[in-house]
Amino acid sequence: MSLEKEAYEQNYLQFRSLNQIMWQIPVLAMTLTGGLWFAVSRADSESLVAPMLLLTAVVGNLALVVVLRRFRFVMGKYLDWLKKSYPSGFVDASSPDDDMNPVQRFFVSNERVRQTFSLLLFWAAGVSAVLFGVQVWAEMNKESKMDNNPGIAFYEQHAAALADSYEAVSFADAYPFLVPVFSGNHLQVLDIGAGTGRDAAWIAERGHRVYAVEPSAAMRTVARSLHPDRRITWIDARLPSLEAPPIQPEAFEIVLANAVWMHIAPEDRGRSLARMYEVTAPGGSVYVSLRIGPQDARRGMFEVSADSFVALAQAAGYDTIHHGEFPDLLGRPSVSWSMYQLQKPL
Numbered sequence: 001m002s003l004e005k006e007a008y009e010q011n012y013l014q015f016r017s018l019n020q021i022m023w024q025i026p027v028l029a030m031t032l033t034g035g036l037w038f039a040v041s042r043a044d045s046e047s048l049v050a051p052m053l054l055l056t057a058v059v060g061n062l063a064l065v066v067v068l069r070r071f072r073f074v075m076g077k078y079l080d081w082l083k084k085s086y087p088s089g090f091v092d093a094s095s096p097d098d099d100m101n102p103v104q105r106f107f108v109s110n111e112r113v114r115q116t117f118s119l120l121l122f123w124a125a126g127v128s129a130v131l132f133g134v135q136v137w138a139e140m141n142k143e144s145k146m147d148n149n150p151g152i153a154f155y156e157q158h159a160a161a162l163a164d165s166y167e168a169v170s171f172a173d174a175y176p177f178l179v180p181v182f183s184g185n186h187l188q189v190l191d192i193g194a195g196t197g198r199d200a201a202w203i204a205e206r207g208h209r210v211y212a213v214e215p216s217a218a219m220r221t222v223a224r225s226l227h228p229d230r231r232i233t234w235i236d237a238r239l240p241s242l243e244a245p246p247i248q249p250e251a252f253e254i255v256l257a258n259a260v261w262m263h264i265a266p267e268d269r270g271r272s273l274a275r276m277y278e279v280t281a282p283g284g285s286v287y288v289s290l291r292i293g294p295q296d297a298r299r300g301m302f303e304v305s306a307d308s309f310v311a312l313a314q315a316a317g318y319d320t321i322h323h324g325e326f327p328d329l330l331g332r333p334s335v336s337w338s339m340y341q342l343q344k345p346l
Helices: 003-042 049-085 102-108 112-147 150-167 176-182 198-204 217-226 266-279 306-315
Strands: 188-192 209-213 232-235 252-258 280-292 319-327 336-343
Touching (some): 003 049, 049 112, 102 112, 252 266, 266 336, 280 306, 306 336
Parallel strands (some): 188 209, 188 252, 209 232
Antiparallel strands (some): 280 336
16 A cells, blocks of 8 residues: 555544544534533532532533634544545535525535534533523622522621520420321421521431421521431521422421511511412321510511411411410510411311
């Protein structure tokens, strides 16, 4: 075999190899972007994981545009060499045929495949960039709202200290009338204002699935370290909206809102009861503890009236059951707790 022929065959094989790799780039891009977007959908809403994954998708797709351009440039050099080495056997598809109409010319123009692939990569990078911006904006907006909420700000600052006092009281001691509720079949439970996760953990240990809602990131961090139970899903949300994908209409047989009502502004209480009614399954129950006594405005507390609460609950469609009043288990003489069960009709 002559040296020229051997060089021609080697360059031809190298060109084919580059061409095969270039066609794999879109598949690689779809796998990369799809995998990262899926990971974003499963990432914890409070962490930096989701923004970093989206940023990786942006950088990854833009990097593949550069790689694609480089591949096509090198392939062009091989094509030029092959054409010069064997002009009579070379198939030149670099320009449209003279008899083609404008539409046909557009689709067969030189490097149209690379341009199409690049457009798809730019699109994936652009969408990822938009999602990244939305994530960052939402996080900044959330922090801004949190700073304006004295209740959440208080729990952010004192999460560790509060955990000691909360964890010192067991769920069974705090809510003895609730113990039989969780002794039967496995339930879907929504724990609003879950705090350190004491109640969520006690319920999860008995085989129930608990969705623990807590708007304080510091409290969620403490709760996860104290109660790392996979049957607990932690959610960053708050009343009255409870906006979070896992919270679906009629999804929960039991909803708990203990030591929460005093943190809800009076103008939001009707909507809060309506939202809890919406997510409670027919025949399910919402259990609410009312703090009776002086409220601490520094902790984002508002005055609570049992009569007003019952009137709002009945207006929302609940049947109300009063489980009595109980002394404060933290020993505060001026504070007591009134326990209500709100039953949603079948």
